[in-house]
Amino acid sequence: MLNDLHETTDWQGLDAAHHLHPFTDHKDLHARRVRVITEAQGVFLRDSEGHKILDGMAGLWCVAAGYGRAELVDAAAAQMTKLPYYNTFFKTTNEPAVLLAQRLAGLAPEGINHVFFACSGSEAVDSALRTARVYWQTLGKPEKKIVIGREYGYHGSTMLGASAGGMADMHRQGGDLPNFEHVLPPYWYGKGGQMSPEEFGIYAAREVEKKILALGAENIAAFIGEPIQGSGGVLIPPETYWPEINRICKQYDILLIADEVICGYGRTGKWFGSDYFGIKPDMMTTAKGLTSGYVPLSALLVHDRVAEVMINQAGEYYHGFTYSGHPVCCAVALKNLEIIEREGLVAGAGRKGEILRAAFTEALGDHPMIGEIRGVGLIGAIELTTDRRTRKGFAKTGEAGTICRDFCIENGLIMRATRDTMLFSPPLIITEDEIATMVALFKKSVDQTYEKVKSQVAS
Numbered sequence: 001m002l003n004d005l006h007e008t009t010d011w012q013g014l015d016a017a018h019h020l021h022p023f024t025d026h027k028d029l030h031a032r033r034v035r036v037i038t039e040a041q042g043v044f045l046r047d048s049e050g051h052k053i054l055d056g057m058a059g060l061w062c063v064a065a066g067y068g069r070a071e072l073v074d075a076a077a078a079q080m081t082k083l084p085y086y087n088t089f090f091k092t093t094n095e096p097a098v099l100l101a102q103r104l105a106g107l108a109p110e111g112i113n114h115v116f117f118a119c120s121g122s123e124a125v126d127s128a129l130r131t132a133r134v135y136w137q138t139l140g141k142p143e144k145k146i147v148i149g150r151e152y153g154y155h156g157s158t159m160l161g162a163s164a165g166g167m168a169d170m171h172r173q174g175g176d177l178p179n180f181e182h183v184l185p186p187y188w189y190g191k192g193g194q195m196s197p198e199e200f201g202i203y204a205a206r207e208v209e210k211k212i213l214a215l216g217a218e219n220i221a222a223f224i225g226e227p228i229q230g231s232g233g234v235l236i237p238p239e240t241y242w243p244e245i246n247r248i249c250k251q252y253d254i255l256l257i258a259d260e261v262i263c264g265y266g267r268t269g270k271w272f273g274s275d276y277f278g279i280k281p282d283m284m285t286t287a288k289g290l291t292s293g294y295v296p297l298s299a300l301l302v303h304d305r306v307a308e309v310m311i312n313q314a315g316e317y318y319h320g321f322t323y324s325g326h327p328v329c330c331a332v333a334l335k336n337l338e339i340i341e342r343e344g345l346v347a348g349a350g351r352k353g354e355i356l357r358a359a360f361t362e363a364l365g366d367h368p369m370i371g372e373i374r375g376v377g378l379i380g381a382i383e384l385t386t387d388r389r390t391r392k393g394f395a396k397t398g399e400a401g402t403i404c405r406d407f408c409i410e411n412g413l414i415m416r417a418t419r420d421t422m423l424f425s426p427p428l429i430i431t432e433d434e435i436a437t438m439v440a441l442f443k444k445s446v447d448q449t450y451e452k453v454k455s456q457v458a459s
């Protein structure tokens with residue numbers, strides 16, 4: 001059967017006939033035909049028509065060690081041969097899960113020494129929020145239930161994840177459970193108006209405090225935030241923001257959950273976004289970079305403060321997944337972390353991020369349609385604007401971003417567009433030559449986009 005499918009159009013036809021895609025308008029997809037990705041090596045993808053595409057997004061922010069790493073394949077094969085699966089429910093464990101838990105406790109910020117495994121970022125977020133509930137119930141404060149998140153926040157696509165996140169479209173389709181509140185994101189470029197970034201950082205953090213005071217700290221379980229909001233547009237908070245959030249969570253006795261699903265494992269040039277910003281989390285959710293996407297795995301990292309209550313006081317925790325602590329996934333994660341460490345990819349992300357931003361600035365810093373180039377390590381964003389001076393957006397939000405993203409793909413580069421903000425997050429193994437290629441392809445795409453929309457752009 002499979003061997004009968006030779007033509008790209010065969011795959012596309014079957015895909016349209018049977019495959020429902022995540023975050024996709026299917027009518028629109030079927031009108032255009034889906035792209036079939038067939039193989040990948042390093043930072044490059046190949047599709048069924050032979051196009052070579054530089055993956056400026058590392059898949060979905062996850063392929064840290066790059067494609068085609070034989071060591072990861074071998075680690076999976078060896079573990080599958082020895083013990084492909086067993087659960088961790090019934091007073092049992094397995095060697096890779098134990099070793100990975102120890103390794104993660106060693107990497108995590110001080111005071112974080114326990115790990116709960118799941119398969120996706122969404123499940124890690126669910127687990128964090130369930131844990132927060134149990135923590136407060138155990139301490140005799142069951143009314144502490146509300147979770148505060150932020151507009152444009154992304155915490156996954158389960159009901160809890162969608163509700164904790166601040167994506168209006170996801171809320172509208174039913175991902176809006178009670179006991180979730182959302183406040184202003186620390187998005188200076190888009191929301192800072194006349195304030196300096198430093199002033200705005202404090203202002204945005206105090207929006208959390210205002211919300212706490214309005215709802216009563218006695219009703220609030222946790223604040224959840226990505227160190228850098230990824231899917232929402234790579235929103236990098238001013239440096240005043242997180243220290244103020246630390247203070248607020250401590251003062252009002254609210255758990256601080258850092259959603260490190262994107263930032264974790266080196267992307268910012270530090271092991272965790274919490275290290276970069278000085279965040280003092282009670283829990284950290286991690287996933288994506290943990291296995292470089294080769295197999296699905298997430299890890300909820302828990303501070304002693306919470307772990308002590310869960311272990312010594314809470315009794316049985318009625319929560320877990322068939323694949324929690326999956327031996328194959330944990331074995332791949334261990335090998336992936338070994339590669340990240342051996343190849344110096346964490347410090348490398350910091351260094352190469354500076355090279356990448358300098359190259360973007362050199363190529364596009366004076367372009368009339370570029371409002372801001374920002375980044376930390378190898379995650380960043382470029383704002384398209386109609387007026388550099390006022391940071392004004394396009395009349396129809398998302399139009400220029402979509403045009404630019406489509407030109408990028410046509411030119412052999414994957415970038416992502418959120419509204420009219422172009423996002424990048426290449427594999428951490430990207431080389432300086434590949435950075436130069438990425439910037440050249442992007443500049444070409446921006447110039448082509450400008451040709452289409454320049455009647456709207458102030459010169």
Ligand SMILES: *Cc1c(COP(=O)(O)O)cnc(C)c1O
Binds near residue numbers: 123154
């Ligand atoms: C991707 C992401 C998630 C969800 O992870 P899945 O593996 O897709 O469930 C959660 N939080 C953040 C910050 C993410 O970027």
